[in-house]
Structures are given as C-alpha cells and as structure tokens.
Amino acid sequence: MPPTFSMCWGAKNDEGSASIDIETRGRMVKRFFVIIVIAGYFGAFILLTTGLGYHWYSTKKAPHQPMAFPHTVHVGKLKIACHFCHFYADKSRHAGVPYVETCMVCHSAIATDKPEIQKLARYYEEKRPIEWNQVYVVPDHVYFSHKRHVKAKVNCSSCHGDVGTMEKIRKVRSLDMGWCVSCHREKGAPLDCATCHK
Numbered sequence: 001m002p003p004t005f006s007m008c009w010g011a012k013n014d015e016g017s018a019s020i021d022i023e024t025r026g027r028m029v030k031r032f033f034v035i036i037v038i039a040g041y042f043g044a045f046i047l048l049t050t051g052l053g054y055h056w057y058s059t060k061k062a063p064h065q066p067m068a069f070p071h072t073v074h075v076g077k078l079k080i081a082c083h084f085c086h087f088y089a090d091k092s093r094h095a096g097v098p099y100v101e102t103c104m105v106c107h108s109a110i111a112t113d114k115p116e117i118q119k120l121a122r123y124y125e126e127k128r129p130i131e132w133n134q135v136y137v138v139p140d141h142v143y144f145s146h147k148r149h150v151k152a153k154v155n156c157s158s159c160h161g162d163v164g165t166m167e168k169i170r171k172v173r174s175l176d177m178g179w180c181v182s183c184h185r186e187k188g189a190p191l192d193c194a195t196c197h198k
C-alpha cells in the first residue's frame with residue numbers, strides 16, 4: 001500500500017480505528033511543528049535569495065552614481081536636447097557625458113541651495129570631473145559607434161528607452177548580439193561579422 005497523508009499523520013491505526021492515544025498525539029504535534037519549521041526555513045531561504053538576486057539584478061541595471069542627476073527634470077520637464085549634454089553622440093563612437101562646466105551654465109545660479117547642487121559646485125571649484133558609472137557597456141571585442149546610428153536617424157530611445165521618465169538611468173536593453181542583429185536585419189543594416197567584430 002502506498003503511504004498516504006493520513007498514515008503520515010497517524011490518524012488511523014492498522015485496524016482502521018480513529019482512536020489516538022496521548023503519545024501518538026504528542027508525536028503528531030511534534031511532527032507538525034517539524035514540518036512548519038522546515039517549510040518556514042525553506043520559505044525564508046527562497047525569499048532571501050530572490051530578494052538578494054533582485055537587488056543584485058536591479059543595481060546591475062542602475063549602478064550607484066556619485067550624484068543624483070535626474071533626467072526627469074532636465075529632459076522630462078525642461079526638455080533640454082540630448083546633444084546639449086551628450087555632445088559627441090553625432091560626432092564620435094561615444095556619446096560622452098557632460099563637463100561640469102556644462103552643468104554650471106545653469107547651476108551657478110539655479111537651485112544653489114540644494115545639497116546635490118552644492119556637491120556639483122564643489123566639483124567645479126576643485127576642477128574635478130564627476131566619475132559617473134557607465135550603465136550601458138558593450139564588451140571590448142564589440143565595435144559600436146553612436147555616430148553611425150545617430151546619422152542613420154535611429155532614435156536614442158530605441159536603445160535607451162524614455163530617459164525623461166527615469167529618475168535614475170537604468171539599462172532597458174540587454175545589448176546582446178541577438179538584439180543588435182535583429183534590428184540590423186529589420187533596417188537593412190550590415191550583418192557581416194566584421195561590422196561589429198573588428
């Protein structure tokens with residue numbers, strides 16, 4: 001006879017009678033708690049690992065930055081053109097991050113009482129560049145160039161999403177080879193290996 005749930009609980013003895021003595025009841029209660037503890041232990045373990053995993057995953061998508069720069073304010077509200085800050089996007093492989101001087105065009109006068117702007121002013125006075133952590137990175141063996149894409153009128157948002165809604169920039173595309181190749185196929189852009197692997 002295959003073991004059944006009721007056997008496991010000892011609810012029925014071999015004769016099929018439902019009478020339970022004190023000792024069996026004690027064992028039942030103990031077994032019940034052992035099951036609860038084991039289930040709780042594994043439950044907590046699973047919660048913890050998914051929690052940590054998600055934290056790791058999301059920080060990988062949005063790394064820590066030295067200053068809380070909001071695209072929501074500058075792009076979403078003020079509608080400053082990307083090129084004003086990402087000056088090299090149509091000129092070079094790299095779009096580039098803005099010089100502190102570019103920020104100070106406005107922030108020598110705007111929001112000077114805010115802590116983040118005072119931080120910005122210190123970089124400016126000490127002539128130190130802000131070391132932003134790059135969010136989008138392709139491996140060294142891959143050749144990518146902004147200039148070609150911008151000239152071909154591929155929108156920033158097809159690769160970086162709607163940054164005007166992002167308080168903090170996070171990675172919205174995988175940047176894997178399949179992603180590059182499928183757009184190239186769709187747009188009739190070059191597909192030979194040497195295009196992206198020099």
Ligand code: HEC
Nearest residue numbers: 068069070073080098102103105106110111114116117120
């Ligand atoms: C064209 C003008 C302009 C430029 C250029 C500019 N900002 Fe701003 N920035 C603003 C305005 C306007 C606000 C909103 C200020 C407010 O809420 O009082 C703002 C807000 C901010 C805030 C939020 C301040 C807070 O705590 O509320 C930060 C941080 C900031 N800017 C950093 C920068 C950095 C870094 C740069 C350069 C990469 C930069 N800004 C370039 C106009 C500008």
Ligand code: HEC
Nearest residue numbers: 069074075080081082085132133134135136156160163169
């Ligand atoms: C006022 C200046 C300013 C404007 C305007 C601006 N950006 Fe930025 N952008 C920054 C700064 C500063 C950083 C670096 C900090 C960060 O990652 O948030 C940055 C970072 C980024 C990054 C992440 C780059 C990486 O991999 O680290 C992307 C993508 C980006 N911007 C896209 C855009 C697009 C698209 C627009 C126009 C719709 C735009 N930005 C407009 C200042 C600006």
Ligand code: HEC
Nearest residue numbers: 082086089094095096097136137138144149154155156159
């Ligand atoms: C075809 C996809 C694509 C388009 C379109 C695109 N980007 Fe990028 N962007 C990337 C990739 C891929 C990287 C990582 C490049 C690397 O590691 O060299 C990147 C990196 C960046 C960076 C950080 C590193 C750097 O190059 O300075 C910024 C800032 C940025 N992009 C802004 C922009 C802006 C602004 C636009 C529009 C004018 C734009 N991008 C259009 C794919 C794109």
Ligand code: HEC
Nearest residue numbers: 143144145148152154158179180183184187189190195196
């Ligand atoms: C949203 C569409 C899109 C995505 C995503 C995209 N590309 Fe492109 N790419 C294009 C288009 C369109 C062109 C053609 C530009 C032209 O005709 O000059 C192009 C051209 C290029 C070129 C220049 C080709 C040449 O002949 O010199 C390189 C290099 C390149 N892409 C690399 C990449 C890499 C690497 C990725 C992924 C990280 C990528 N692209 C993702 C649309 C895309």
Ligand code: HEC
Nearest residue numbers: 138139142175176177178180181184190191192193195196
């Ligand atoms: C449009 C751009 C593009 C083209 C065309 C392209 N690749 Fe790639 N390739 C990438 C990018 C981006 C990566 C890095 C991301 C990844 O590993 O998926 C990559 C990664 C690779 C890798 C490393 C994979 C790994 O696991 O590290 C190999 C091998 C490779 N490509 C071979 C090829 C061959 C062979 C061709 C021609 C049939 C080709 N690629 C065409 C963009 C391209």
